[in-house]
Amino acid sequence: MGVAFISSPAFPSVFLFSLITVCLIPELTLAAGITRHYKFDIKLQNVTRLCHTKSIIAVNGQFPGPRIVAREGDHLLIKVVNHVQKNISIHWHGIRQLQTGWADGPAYVTQCPIQTGHSYVYNFTIVGQRGTLFWHAHISWLRSTVYGPLIILPKHGVPYPFTKPYNEVPIIFGEWWNADPEAVITQALQTGGGPNVSDAYTINGLPGPLYNCSAKDTFKLKVKPRKTYLLRFINAALNDELFFSIANHTLTVVEADAVYVKPFETNTLLIAPGQTTNVLLKTKPNFPNATFFMTARPYVTGLGTFDNSTVAGILEYEFSSKTKSLSSNISIKKLPLFKPVLPPLNDTSFATNFSNKLRSLARLSSLLMSHKKLTSAFSSQ
Secondary structure, three states: OHHHHHHOOOHHHHHHHHHHHHHHOHHHOOOOOOEEEEEEEEEEEEEEEOOEEEEEEEEOOEOOOOOEEEEOOOEEEEEEEEOOOOOEOEEEEOOOOOOOHHHOOOEOOOEOOEOOOOEEEEEEEOOOOOEEEEEEEOOOOHHHOOEEEEEEEOOOOOOOOOOOOOEEEEEEEEEEOOOOHHHHHHHHHHHOOOOOOOOEEEEOOEOOOOOOOOOOOOOEEEEOOOOEEEEEEEEOOOOOEEEEEEOOOOEEEEEEOOEEEEEEEEOOEEEOOOOEEEEEEEOOOOOOOOEEEEEEEEEOOOOOOOOOOOEEEEEEEOOOHHHHHHOOOOOHHHOOEEOOOOOOOOOHHHHHHHHHHHHHHHHHHHHHHHHHHHHHHHHOO
């Protein structure tokens, strides 16, 4: 029977179809990875921002929450224990839950929420994805404080399709309310109006010096000259698209939503809520006599309510040992501070061009990768 099938005229077509399917749909070839265990304790945590201290729901006492790091093909077992007086569920935003839909996390959709005093183990495998994603609460507005990065590294021995970075830094945009976000959304649902806007945007949980009482709560990215950094951007803000830029520096986009794109340069990044984008930052060859603002503010064209404010962090060059000896009298605090120029908040032209470029280069990159896999598969025959 087997010999008759192999010798039949239909066999080459069937074999070719199967080979192409496997190459173009890597999900069908599950490469074994390791099992990684994490534990999330959902508890109340006192946090002070904008000179306002309140109790927020956080994971493992961290705001933003802990970083999950895995490789493509790894199996994740994440135990979530609920210690607060609210139901909770965790969504692994962007993960392809192949045959594990019950681990996706949206409350009342793929699972019952985790009740007070109970726990649940999320059990899934990362298949055919690498890059930056994130996790967040997926019930009501608890995601305003319950979120964190999910970093997927390539398999062992598989390099990045771009310059190997000197260092990798997750940068998460979020929002801060002095009020209880749960009360904000409850009021909006009762009145039918738009919810009250947040009091500040944040970078890695910090509002930055452009807000009152926040100079000390500023994210600082310390870099060295002549280095390439991989910045893993995550927009965990609830509803707002954001423009982002670093003064006097160019960003090279290399990945979006855990999909490699053909690299392209830009001075300004547009990132939608729930979106992730990896960029390469090449630092200047010498220590500049300046520090640099990196700022984000919303892109909005509608008439609804939105937080029309700007969050800022600081890009700061580190002194090398040689530079320290030559510049011991230089104070970084006294260096001039350069600010980036962001597009107007209603700049639809920039937003459209950026989004179209991202989509087209993502498709091109996907086609190139598929072609490379097919070429490799046929050459090995």
